[in-house]
Amino acid sequence: MRAYQLDRFESLDGLVLRDREMPQPGPGEAVVRIHARSLNYRDLLIMHRRYPVPGTAGVVPVSDGAGEVVAVGEGVTRVAVGDRVAATYFPRWRDGRFAVEMAAEQFGCTRDGMLAEFAVADQEALVTIPAHLSYEEASTLPCAGVMAWSALTGLRPVLPSETVLTIGSGGVALFALQFATLFGARVIAVTSSESKAELLKRHGASVVVNSSRSPDWERAVRDATDGRGVDHVVETGGLDTLPRSLASCGADAHLALVAALGAGTLDAPALGAPATIRRLYVGSRASFEAMNRAIAHHTLRPVIGSVFPFDEAKDAYTHFAAKQHVGKVVIGT
Template sequence: MKSFSLPSPGAELVLIERDVPEPGPGQVLVRLRGWAVNARDLMILRGFYPKPVKPGVVPLSDGAGEVVAVGDGVREWSPGDRVAATYFPKWLSGPGTPEKTADDLAGTLDGVLAEYAVFAEEALVAVPAHLDFAEAATLPSAGVTAWRAIVEEGRVAPGQTVLTLGSGGLSTFALQFAVLGGARVIATSSSDEKLARLRALGASETINYATTPEWGVAVADLTGGGVDHVVDVGGGGTIGQSMLAARSGGHVSVAGVLTHEGAADPVLVLVKQLTLRGLTNASRETFQAMNRAIGHSGLRPVIDRRFAFEEIADALKHVESGTHVGKVVLESA
């Protein structure tokens, strides 16, 4: 089988031939058919990721495919089942703990950028039947984190207001989930073309942050005091404006750190009595709940471009360009 590996952080990916692995007791062999690229993958590949990375790691955390064989004792899966791998294989339910989140795909453990991979029985979830494999591959990171921000932690209710930042996969999922829940969504981008696409996805209002650098104040003015929920993916460069955009008593989910520069006044947290919550993925139980909702609603992830498995370098360059709306994926025949 074909598999990619990263010899060391900052090195070029290497395509190698390996034997197809055999599933041991309690394990499942999956033929991977779809993969999704995340900003985290770029950080790992460029050598900027702050957490441990296994030497020679197989990259990418997000993949989906079909079960081809199971080891002794496996009861939940059978050949032909359509599945996706969980980002944290040991986080099955409940709050995240250091023990549950110690190992992650494409970090301490090999990821999914291979034609076949073996997973523990409990480290897989069934994917919605209406999605193809590339669409299903967008769910483990961006989808699950957005669901946790909007539904599990945010508890967004009909009629509430949500602010999403940018047009990446996590932000487009957050927009879709908020609209599905009956919320009014305000979205930002530096591109008017992207803003038009976000409106087509259901955003009620949009703001170009390049032409409106004080977009936090603009959002507060637009909503008569601020939004109920902000899904922040920018980190240091955006958190200050996000806090300005939130209403008194509002909720800010910090779901990504694309920039470290910038400063935020902690006085705003006190004065506005804000809740700031950092989110890094979620449990298998949460993943399953999200998939049930996606299956029931028929929601489809936003796919910007599709590449072949061997075109991973081009896919990474496309993500790095920042021109995408939604997810960039790989797929095999």
């Protein structure tokens, strides 16, 4: 089969297309023909050796993909040949709390990921994808979708009486916007561009604040909540936006920190905000399955920005790294 692999970790040059052995399912494992993959920021971090977990030399990159089961090993009962599936971000995290040892095993990092024609996974690491989704749409779910779902269903799930703040128009932010409307919540979206404002409104944002026009956008957010501040923040901007996000928080707000990145810092006044800051680690298989039930019930469709052919995967990386896209960047067949 054909597979991309990361022979070196400095740049895109380290990503090479190879012919590899067709994977065989061991006991409890399934082989999946991957029809589509989506890129996440973590894939760039791994490529550039800036991810907390170092990638294994020669690994097939990309955590997120969707496909159909084509072979199963001994004792497999959870999936069958022909099933439409995706793999979980952390193959060992089924339910409950995250544990450090779960982080060590990740597709596209320490074990072969989805940027290949076939992938092998333990049956416990696979979930059935919603029937109404194409493979391309389903390939966007494992990281960005589950991250957004976890952000909204954490220590205190979102209510129809509450306001959710989203930052930007990246994959997690768009999922957070779409999901928050399923919870019946009101969404205030911050963006730096007028063209993206339209998209955010189309996907359910009640209020869009343009941070280019309002550099101190936390004021506009507070104004839009009659001064109370928001109840939830899905912080996809890292430290660059975190101080203003905290200043947007109402009493006992919950802020989900998607990534601890960026050049900003927090001082005592910023931490004086009446908010709980929770670090996210994508989510468990149970969260993935719960999200899929919500997506199926509402026939929700992920927002795809562009689809690249498998042979042009490097162009997909370049397009994604330029950060001008809106919606998920997908690599198809």
